[in-house]
Amino acid sequence: MSFTPPKEVYNGKVYTVTISKGAKAVTFGGENVLPFHSFEGEFVNKPVIAYEIQDIAPSEWPEQLRQVYAAVGDDTVKWAKYVQDELKAEAIALRLQGTHPDSGNRSADDAAKTVKAVLDNIDVPLIILGSNNVEKDAEVLVKVSEVAKDNPCIIGKAQEDNYKTIAAAAMANKHKLIAMSELDINLSKQLNIMLTQMGFDKEKIIIDPMCSALGYGIEYTYTVMERIRLAALMQNDTTMQQPIVGDVGMYVWKIKEVQASEDILPHWGALTPRGIAWEAQTACALTMAGAGLLIMRHPEAVKAVNAFLDEMM
């Protein structure tokens, strides 16, 4: 008797999300199976990696990462063009870190000018992120939504305390929206329900269940992502069928493992490859859990993850 491998039966499907800028577009989501289970159904869209850039010089980033962008880091438009033209970014994630009250407190109008300038100079899709300050993001993201209205983007992140304002702006200007909750699957579902109840198209939401770096609670992120996918696929829960984003770089490039030099901790190995490996490992793990969009910082880490994804697809 021959052996037939058992196959899981799924009832649901993840929405497909496409963002485009002119002729260039990226598509993620769309699977009707668990990540990479193409032997059980459709897993056709390779997860997309967006390069993170900022509206201010990345002075908070570790030295070995800053060096990569040394020539462009103090000019957002140059930085955008660099990741697009030299690093061949499929998509760019512009984080408006400078709008945070503790990081310069740039005005919403200034942020809008930066967004406009970047959009005028790139031809890959753009993700626009606030500074994760609930009050300021509500102000900034409304303004940038308006200036970006001719170029549908992904904007974020909408959270429980500011989603109404941000979602209304995204809806009015035809953007997609990242909905973030803090490592709690039930609150993630609740936020999606509240967004759709205010009229936001459920197929234009991207779920951010909150990321964490390897060694810093990644298992929490992993399990929330995995359970979101199981609810979407096994229970056909339409409030959980949105693609998931992993905001990886931000969480990796602040931990001690990517900052402590080999002089101090020789048994940890060389610092530069260690940081790259840390970001790549974190990102790969999250694609296994269900992330379809990754936001990353180091080109070598992006390369490593892309090689992994090519092998898995």
Added chain:
Amino acid sequence: MLIIGEKLSIIAKRVREAMAKRDKGPIQEIAKKQYEHGARMIDANIGPAEGQEDLMEWMVTTIQEVVQAPVCLDTTNYDALEMGLKVHNNEWGRALINSTSNDPERWPIMDLAAKYGCDIIALTVGKGGLPADAEERSAIAAELMARAGEVGIPMENIYLDPLVLQVATTQDQALKVIQTIRMFQDLNDPPMKTVVGLSNISNGCPKQMRPILNAHYLSLLSYEGLSAAIADAEEIVTTVKTIDIFLGKTLYAHSYLEM
């Protein structure tokens, strides 16, 4: 849990009058409301319908004109059933015949289920009186399954109905029916489907008590694995959604009742 919306019964005056006048308005209004509250099948109870064989045909088309769901054809009238099955739109699922039993007079209906490939409720009662306990119900179920198998009905098309009785007059039967739900499932692999006429439990009880009795009884039956209930969707929808949360069939969110 499949809710089979029960409000379209000839026993109700408004429905009876609409049936008599072939007035689609009230029928469609009730069917739509049941669907909106989560019923995914609509029960059409036309009684014996002697001399009214075309009534089921009219009911099926009237319901399916406005509701995208299969119909549960509730009558003992063979010809009416067949006329209804002929026009039933299977796009949203198979029709369900309500019902056959171990009474020889109800056996011919099984041929219709085989002929039209639809589902059928098998009520586990015989000609001689009501079943005493879970064991007796299961014995009748086994006989009905064998008979259904002979005429070519797949086991997956059968819903076994243990016959819920009034708690007000036969209290001990309430628990026996709960036990039967588990026992029925063990009669086959994959497990047999089960259905109850839920509101029977509160028949004869004060009106304001009935929703309470129905809801709690449904919780216990659900825990034992009940597949479907013929009930007023509007009345039991919050109970069903809450049960689905506790049984892990739906992911909890504060707004789960609104979904």
